[in-house]
Amino acid sequence: MTPNPLPAIALVTLLGCGLFSGCATQASRAPAAVTRAPGVAAPAPYPSTYRPLPATDTLIRNATVLTGTGARLDAADVLLAAGRIAAVGTSLVAPAGVVVVDGSGKWVTPGIIDVHSHLGVYPSPGVRAHSDGNEMTAPNTAEVWAEHSVWPQDPGFAAALAGGVTSMMILPGSANLIGGRSVTLRNVPARTVQEMKFPGAPYGVKMACGENPKRVYGEGRKTAPATRMGNMAGYRAAFIEARRYLDEQDRYERERARKPDAVPPERDLRSETLAGVLTGGILVHNHCYRADEMAQMLDLAHEFGFRITAFHHAVEAYKIADLLARENTCAAMWADWWGFKMEAFDGIRENIALVEAASACAIVHSDSEIGIQRLNQEAGKALAAGQRMGLALGPEQAITWLTRNPARAIGVLEQTGTLEPGKRADVVLWNRDPFSVYARAERVYVDGALVWDLADPARQPVSDFALGTTEAGGGR
Amino acid sequence: MNTRVLAACLLLAAGPACAGVIVIRGATVHTLGPAGTLAAATVILRDGRIEQVGRDLAIPDGAAVVEAAGKEVTPGLFDAYGRLGIEEVDLVEETVDSGAKGLPYSAAFSVAEAIDPRSVRLAVNRSEGITSAVVAPEAVPDATGIAPVIAGQAALLHLGTAAEPQVSTPAGFVFTYGEAGAENSGGARGMALLRLRELLDDARDYARNRAAFEAGARRDYAATRVDLEALQPLLAGRVPLLIEAQRASDILAALRVAGNYGLRSVIIGGAEAWRVADQLAHEDVPVIFDPFDNLPAAFESLDATLANAARLHAAGVAVAFVTSAHYNPRNVRQLAGNAVAHGLPYAAALAAITAVPARTFGAAATTGTLEPGRRADLVIWSGDPLETSSFAEQVFIGGELMPAQNRQTLLRERYRRLGGPLPPGYTKPPR
Numbered sequence: 001m002t003p004n005p006l007p008a009i010a011l012v013t014l015l016g017c018g019l020f021s022g023c024a025t026q027a028s029r030a031p032a033a034v035t036r037a038p039g040v041a042a043p044a045p046y047p048s049t050y051r052p053l054p055a056t057d058t059l060i061r062n063a064t065v066l067t068g069t070g071a072r073l074d075a076a077d078v079l080l081a082a083g084r085i086a087a088v089g090t091s092l093v094a095p096a097g098v099v100v101v102d103g104s105g106k107w108v109t110p111g112i113i114d115v116h117s118h119l120g121v122y123p124s125p126g127v128r129a130h131s132d133g134n135e136m137t138a139p140n141t142a143e144v145w146a147e148h149s150v151w152p153q154d155p156g157f158a159a160a161l162a163g164g165v166t167s168m169m170i171l172p173g174s175a176n177l178i179g180g181r182s183v184t185l186r187n188v189p190a191r192t193v194q195e196m197k198f199p200g201a202p203y204g205v206k207m208a209c210g211e212n213p214k215r216v217y218g219e220g221r222k223t224a225p226a227t228r229m230g231n232m233a234g235y236r237a238a239f240i241e242a243r244r245y246l247d248e249q250d251r252y253e254r255e256r257a258r259k260p261d262a263v264p265p266e267r268d269l270r271s272e273t274l275a276g277v278l279t280g281g282i283l284v285h286n287h288c289y290r291a292d293e294m295a296q297m298l299d300l301a302h303e304f305g306f307r308i309t310a311f312h313h314a315v316e317a318y319k320i321a322d323l324l325a326r327e328n329t330c331a332a333m334w335a336d337w338w339g340f341k342m343e344a345f346d347g348i349r350e351n352i353a354l355v356e357a358a359s360a361c362a363i364v365h366s367d368s369e370i371g372i373q374r375l376n377q378e379a380g381k382a383l384a385a386g387q388r389m390g391l392a393l394g395p396e397q398a399i400t401w402l403t404r405n406p407a408r409a410i411g412v413l414e415q416t417g418t419l420e421p422g423k424r425a426d427v428v429l430w431n432r433d434p435f436s437v438y439a440r441a442e443r444v445y446v447d448g449a450l451v452w453d454l455a456d457p458a459r460q461p462v463s464d465f466a467l468g469t470t471e472a473g474g475g476r
Numbered sequence: 477m478n479t480r481v482l483a484a485c486l487l488l489a490a491g492p493a494c495a496g497v498i499v500i501r502g503a504t505v506h507t508l509g510p511a512g513t514l515a516a517a518t519v520i521l522r523d524g525r526i527e528q529v530g531r532d533l534a535i536p537d538g539a540a541v542v543e544a545a546g547k548e549v550t551p552g553l554f555d556a557y558g559r560l561g562i563e564e565v566d567l568v569e570e571t572v573d574s575g576a577k578g579l580p581y582s583a584a585f586s587v588a589e590a591i592d593p594r595s596v597r598l599a600v601n602r603s604e605g606i607t608s609a610v611v612a613p614e615a616v617p618d619a620t621g622i623a624p625v626i627a628g629q630a631a632l633l634h635l636g637t638a639a640e641p642q643v644s645t646p647a648g649f650v651f652t653y654g655e656a657g658a659e660n661s662g663g664a665r666g667m668a669l670l671r672l673r674e675l676l677d678d679a680r681d682y683a684r685n686r687a688a689f690e691a692g693a694r695r696d697y698a699a700t701r702v703d704l705e706a707l708q709p710l711l712a713g714r715v716p717l718l719i720e721a722q723r724a725s726d727i728l729a730a731l732r733v734a735g736n737y738g739l740r741s742v743i744i745g746g747a748e749a750w751r752v753a754d755q756l757a758h759e760d761v762p763v764i765f766d767p768f769d770n771l772p773a774a775f776e777s778l779d780a781t782l783a784n785a786a787r788l789h790a791a792g793v794a795v796a797f798v799t800s801a802h803y804n805p806r807n808v809r810q811l812a813g814n815a816v817a818h819g820l821p822y823a824a825a826l827a828a829i830t831a832v833p834a835r836t837f838g839a840a841a842t843t844g845t846l847e848p849g850r851r852a853d854l855v856i857w858s859g860d861p862l863e864t865s866s867f868a869e870q871v872f873i874g875g876e877l878m879p880a881q882n883r884q885t886l887l888r889e890r891y892r893r894l895g896g897p898l899p900p901g902y903t904k905p906p907r
Contacts, residue, residue: 124771125778156771211567322894338884339597339803341567348884354891370768370800377810380864388867389888437813437864469772472781476770 046147048197050186052447057081059094060429063103068110068403068418072396078108080425083448088419101443107434110403110419111166111426111446114372115332115410116312116365120170120193121146123154124369134173135180139217139225140238142205143269144180146170150193153464155476156369161187161452161461162475163373164428164441167198169410174208174287175216177225177234181205181273182285184410188446189461202283202411204309205273207235209288209297210343232296239304242274283309283411289343291319298327310409312365315347321358330361330409335378352401353386353393363409364401375402380435395435497522497536498875500856502545505529508831509845519549521852524875529846542856542870550826550861551846552607552853552873555805556764556796556833557744560598560609561591561633561641563802575616575627582624584702587613588631588645593638597803599882602635604806605868607853608843609633610833612718615652615660623660625671626651629706630718632837636873647837648718648742649710654726654776665726669733674698676737679707716740723776724751731759742836747777750784753791762794762836767815769800785828786819795824796833813862825862881905
């Protein structure tokens with residue numbers, strides 16, 4: 001297939017993410033713990049060095065507020081203080097020294113969270129030298145970590161910020177059955193990925209169903225897996241290996257209690273990641289389009305005693321929305337992508353709304369450096385499709401697909417995703433109903449700091465790469 | 477609204493049977509013609525054409541009346557550069573007819589004959605407002621990485637329900653330039669332009685020396701006889717060269733060559749077109765692009781920006797929008813809405829998905845505006861046609877109401893309620 005002359009979505013779909021990505025999130029109470037390392041407990045490596053940008057306490061007055069908890073408050077105020085949501089309500093008193101922003105006619109929402117992004121690992125420009133999202137060398141590469149590929153100078157981060165995205169999970173691609181660890185980032189300009197890492201966010205692992213692994217290995221290399229049953233055998237073998245690894249660790253710990261000089265088993269990064277899944281600290285994000293395959297994956301999880309946090313690209317989630325609700329597994333979906341590959345042939349516009357209507361956890365994700373810039377519109381289209389078929393939905397539900405539910409899936413809901421007092425002040429001020437095609441994010445706050453201001457070029461970050469190569473601003 | 481008359485027309489599925497007279501009353505009508513936008517207007521369709529658009533028009537006897545107060549009406553939307561009808565599932569190769577590899581043909585290759593009017597993708601997009609489509613070929617490299625310098629002929633497709641597709645071809649010839657074009661010609665932009673010039677020289681020479689060619693008395697040409705023959709409408713300026721290019725300097729270089737041969741040009745892609753907007757306006761070259769493309773996706777599009785549409789329009793360049801995803805031309809109206817949010821006047825945004833592509837491909841006398849005599853290709857929208865919350869309520873092509881049902885609506889109805897006594901497989905439309 002030749003490159004599309006119109007680069008963005010189609011090209012990304014075919015070369016980068018759509019075909020080679022996938023994920024799932026988990027709605028567990030996810031401890032921040034990582035995997036157990038052999039030997040003495042060491043601090044988690046590659047720690048976050050994120051520090052909030054300087055913030056000024058801010059009171060946004062008289063706006064329509066979607067709290068992300070399912071509520072809509074009209075003519076309401078939101079107070080950001082010391083980097084946290086301090087209060088949400090009507091007629092709040094402005095503390096001394098607070099910056100007051102008039103929100104009349106405007107809307108306030110929690111910062112948008114994209115549960116499925118490849119920013120940084122498939123950055124712009126999309127040259128081969130930048131293609132760092134798919135370790136396409138073996139069907140199980142659970143040992144690789146997406147954060148080791150992230151290029152913080154991807155101009156896409158600032159463009160996403162202009163669309164109100166304050167946090168996102170960066171995943172490896174979907175060429176492999178098990179593609180590696182994901183990383184959750186704060187969307188702030190940074191020199192290193194460590195400066196973006198969301199403090200305390202649990203790791204995820206990317207798994208992929210269906211066409212991609214069998215095409216890359218079976219069709220492309222004549223090695224396993226070549227079929228969907230081969231895919232399943234591959235996951236099972238990987239988790240058997242991980243279980244064995246955990247058992248060896250346990251055996252060693254017991255032995256060490258008796259014999260201080262016991263020899264620890266050899267460290268294995270690949271099994272470490274999957275052992276983290278089995279012990280619950282690492283959340284499973286599973287690229288999986290078809291309803292029947294999602295059901296297979298849920299049974300796989302039962303066989304090995306782990307949970308699947310979320311299915312990503314769940315184009316057929318509407319067919320098993322009841323099952324997803326029962327299993328407490330989220331579905332991360334596009335509003336209207338379909339038909340670009342066989343397993344996407346049954347996509348419908350009502351997918352997201354039907355998952356919501358079944359009381360399952362619905363998420364709108366992007367998987368695209370273009371789509372991430374207007375997730376609000378994608379949710380708007382999904383909302384309209386649901387309303388058109390007669391479902392009782394409004395903006396107060398639709399916002400949960402962009403904030404609360406992805407926060408839950410990533411494992412950071414206690415910290416962000418809703419406008420509840422005490423949470424991080426990740427907030428967007430929109431110039432109108434955010435689900436409108438005409439909506440723009442006027443101000444974006446991360447931890448209470450104004451990180452994007454539509455009216456002030458001084459508050460519009462520009463990446464190193466964009467510097468001197470373009471006249472377009474950071475929001476492009 | 478007189479749904480029965482319309483429904484009857486639909487069931488009969490015969491243009492002439494429904495031809496009669498249909499009146500759409502009370503809507504805000506965006507004519508995209510000299511009449512501009514009319515509030516509470518009436519549109520009268522007769523025998524598949526637009527008879528009148530205006531306020532306070534008399535309703536002809538026996539007309540089927542669609543009450544559309546509170547609705548908005550636009551011309552049918554264009555897929556200005558896509559693959560409707562020749563691509564069903566991108567990654568299922570046997571459903572894709574956009575290009576062939578390893579054969580010597582180029583300009584003579586037409587996508588028109590492969591078009592399947594019963595395509596699922598086509599039907600889904602049609603019921604959401606797409607009524608015309610430019611179907612474009614792509615240059616596919618052979619085993620050595622070389623592709624024809626002209627990919628082939630684009631076709632203009634009318635999306636009615638007739639079993640035999642209504643297609644006109646050639647609607648243009650595709651020349652892939654820029655990074656992809658360089659790659660297709662061994663890795664250098666100059667080589668792509670060299671091959672283009674050689675091909676055009678040969679086509680011109682061939683046209684002047686057909687008899688000598690047939691007698692074997694001409695030098696060797698860089699293309700086959702059928703290709704050289706096919707290029708004549710391009711050399712005559714009857715159809716445009718569709719130049720796929722992003723970088724400002726690439727646009728200018730390709731236009732220079734096209735200009736030397738007197739060709740009409742259209743820029744496809746044009747991420748940096750705004751940088752050469754004055755030249756494009758001066759030479760009356762339209763730009764067809766996806767206004768979402770705002771990232772430096774490649775070194776050829778470093779200056780991509782959401783302001784592209786507004787800047788081109790302000791300079792006097794005709795802009796048309798196309799979705800990068802071939803499966804979703806229905807989203808062109810979202811592109812147009814975003815362009816408005818980034819400074820493009822509303823009327824120009826509507827024109828970018830209707831009148832401009834019609835004019836660009838020589839169909840302005842037929843479709844793209846709501847003016848008397850034009851084919852009755854139009855959409856009744858639930859509200860602002862560019863807004864995410866709006867949807868196409870009724871789509872007419874040639875005065876015929878298009879089916880609202882498609883594979884996606886059938887799937888939705890099948891899975892609307894889970895947990896019934898029988899498996900979903902028993903839920904299907906009545907025969």
